[in-house]
Amino acid sequence: xxxxxxxxxxxxxxxRPGTLVNLGIGLPTHVAAYLPxxxxxxxxxxxGIIGLGARxxxxxxxxxxxxxxxxxxxxxxxAARIDSTLSFGLIRxxxxxxxxxxxxxxDALGRLANWMVPGKLIPGMGGAMDLVTGARRVVVxxxxxxxxxxxxxxxxxxxxxxxxxxxxxxxEMAVIEPTDAGLVLRxxxxxxxxxxxxRATAARLIVSAPVGQMLATV
Amino acid sequence: MKTAIPVEEAARRIPDGASxxxxxxxxxxxxxxxxxxxxxxxxxxxxxxxxxxxxxxIGVGKxxxxxxxxxxxxxxxxxxxxxxxxxxxxxxxxxLVPQGTLAERIRAAGHGLGGVLVRTxxxxxxxxxxxxxxxxxxxxxxxPPLRADFALIHANQADYAGNLAYQLTATNxxxxxxxxxxxxxxxxxxILPIGMIPPDGVGTPGVLVDCxxxxxxx
Numbered sequence: 001x002x003x004x005x006x007x008x009x010x011x012x013x014x015x016r017p018g019t020l021v022n023l024g025i026g027l028p029t030h031v032a033a034y035l036p037x038x039x040x041x042x043x044x045x046x047x048g049i050i051g052l053g054a055r056x057x058x059x060x061x062x063x064x065x066x067x068x069x070x071x072x073x074x075x076x077x078x079a080a081r082i083d084s085t086l087s088f089g090l091i092r093x094x095x096x097x098x099x100x101x102x103x104x105x106x107d108a109l110g111r112l113a114n115w116m117v118p119g120k121l122i123p124g125m126g127g128a129m130d131l132v133t134g135a136r137r138v139v140v141x142x143x144x145x146x147x148x149x150x151x152x153x154x155x156x157x158x159x160x161x162x163x164x165x166x167x168x169x170x171x172e173m174a175v176i177e178p179t180d181a182g183l184v185l186r187x188x189x190x191x192x193x194x195x196x197x198x199r200a201t202a203a204r205l206i207v208s209a210p211v212g213q214m215l216a217t218v
Numbered sequence: 219m220k221t222a223i224p225v226e227e228a229a230r231r232i233p234d235g236a237s238x239x240x241x242x243x244x245x246x247x248x249x250x251x252x253x254x255x256x257x258x259x260x261x262x263x264x265x266x267x268x269x270x271x272x273x274x275x276i277g278v279g280k281x282x283x284x285x286x287x288x289x290x291x292x293x294x295x296x297x298x299x300x301x302x303x304x305x306x307x308x309x310x311x312x313x314l315v316p317q318g319t320l321a322e323r324i325r326a327a328g329h330g331l332g333g334v335l336v337r338t339x340x341x342x343x344x345x346x347x348x349x350x351x352x353x354x355x356x357x358x359x360x361x362p363p364l365r366a367d368f369a370l371i372h373a374n375q376a377d378y379a380g381n382l383a384y385q386l387t388a389t390n391x392x393x394x395x396x397x398x399x400x401x402x403x404x405x406x407x408x409i410l411p412i413g414m415i416p417p418d419g420v421g422t423p424g425v426l427v428d429c430x431x432x433x434x435x436x
Contacts, residue, residue, distance in 0.1 A: 045387065047244070047246070047387050048386070062386065064246065065386045066243075066246045070297070081384075081387070083391075083394065084321040085321045085325050087318075092338065122295065124314045125294070125316050125344065126270070126294035126296070127293070129338045130338045134337075162338075
């Protein structure tokens with residue numbers, strides 16, 4: 001299992017039946033592939049659909065039905081089309097149960113930076129600021145390091161996405177929960193030890209209760 | 219009754235220096251023929267307001283590449299490296315606005331509101347220079363209304379009363395933009411006799427639409 005699949009499989013376990021969930025562009029998009037078949041969950045794409053389905057077979061794409069990354073999708077039975085104002089009303093208004101977003105950095109306070117690297121990479125925030133501010137639960141799905149440099153840092157060097165503390169960080173090495181006391185190491189990936197996670201993390205990690213194994217029952 | 223005009227004639231109504239709201243999300247639900255006609259006409263110094271700048275060679279991306287755009291107000295330029303390059307080179311001024319805030323600022327203009335109060339962006343670069351307001355112990359960011367000289371929008375269907383019907387994720391910003399511009403020009407996939415779009419199926423009432431662009435020759 002590669003790093004991306006490990007992260008996506010673990011994040012999929014956070015998703016509860018009967019909820020509305022927004023999966024961000026990039027790595028988080030892959031989470032959908034690992035939801036239990038037939039699970040009663042509605043995926044929102046902020047460009048305008050509740051009830052996002054899988055990619056259609058080749059030749060059956062609808063140019064008017066895409067996800068927020070512009071990729072072709074389908075709509076599940078029970079889906080609803082929404083315009084941009086309703087879409088973000090749902091997000092800001094507390095109607096979105098969970099969002100999964102990629103990250104450039106997360107700091108010791110559990111705050112996320114994911115929309116620009118000043119002077120270099122300026123994609124813009126898109127819907128990220130609204131999602132982090134408004135979703136009931138925010139899960140960050142990202143690689144633990146970038147070119148060897150830790151992405152979980154004591155203090156953000158990059159511009160903040162929201163002052164709100166995220167609820168969970170899932171990487172290919174660990175599952176970390178930001179709390180009032182700090183970043184708590186909850187789980188480590190198969191074949192990874194606690195020391196390795198510590199070395200790859202610049203922020204202080206709290207290791208108290210027994211650390212679980214990611215995807216232990218798989 | 220609204221008579222459909224040739225797309226070239228619609229483009230001729232747009233002068234240099236005009237501000238344009240352009241519907242679409244990564245090019246999906248964008249008025250592609252109007253954009254092509256604007257590129258052919260070559261009007262310059264445009265301000266473009268839209269969710270994103272699409273991709274190079276697609277939708278708004280064509281106007282960016284042709285150097286006709288001086289200013290962009292948008293939420294995301296991540297999939298168009300040309301916008302980022304021109305922004306870093308100082309050739310285009312880019313105002314990045316959180317997606318939900320962009321939608322609400324447009325809605326505020328179109329619905330006669332003096333602005334909107336949002337939590338999105340508080341404590342981030344998106345709040346710089348903006349006024350905050352305290353309401354019931356909570357801090358909100360005051361976001362001003364956003365209007366434009368023209369809205370260039372796409373619909374799936376129009377009728378000759380100007381009523382518009384949208385389809386799936388091609389809806390996105392189109393209906394809200396139809397409320398917020400001095401002149402609303404719609405490019406529909408097909409134009410139907412009056413009465414063919416049932417009242418319940420109308421997404422934008424015809425009274426808001428100034429002109430329809432004739433459908434493409436087969």
